[in-house]
Amino acid sequence: MKLKVFRFDRETGDSHYDTFEIETSTRMTVLSALFKIQEELDDSLAFRYSCRGAVCGSCAMLINRIPGLALPDPDRTPS
């Protein structure tokens, strides 16, 4: 799967999109995709997260232009 990620560097003010291609797996979340990019492709990728469980809301981001968590909504997905 290809992910186009908005990058911003606070120091230089540089902003652009980067495209990463990763292997997906079943029940993978956007957050785990970002971790995978960090691990395998670019460790400078930065994003906010905390609980990993759709509780705290720290990983809220725009996904396909829609604001949401980088995690599945536990109320809407069968667990």
Add this chain to the structure above:
Amino acid sequence: MHSLRDELKKTMFEYFGVFREGSKMEKGLKKLLELKAIYPEVYINNKSPLFNHALIYTLELEGRFDIAEAVARGAIARQESRGSHSRVDYPERDDEKFLYHTIYRLKDGKIVLESLSVRLGKFPIKERVY
């Protein structure tokens, strides 16, 4: 870094998981110390002072090794089963020998296992049965 972390995870799950056994844990501790010895060689390319996850994970990994070693040595020393510490070689709880909290301390860079007696309240000491 990530591969070392994954190795640590795997080792802890395999040797210090749900059911523990003395000789297996000794093997696990050996493996764990081997991995810990590799840690100083971890190198990070990312030099950014801002939002540097690679650095955070690496520093966290150092702590994980200390915690893992504490768990490992504590579990090996506790030759009984109590709560979620379940040893197949010692399936019974042993209040005579092990009614204490395990304290793990670094003294002058050396690891020491200490114990702290349990403050007993109004509940009598007895085996839990479900």
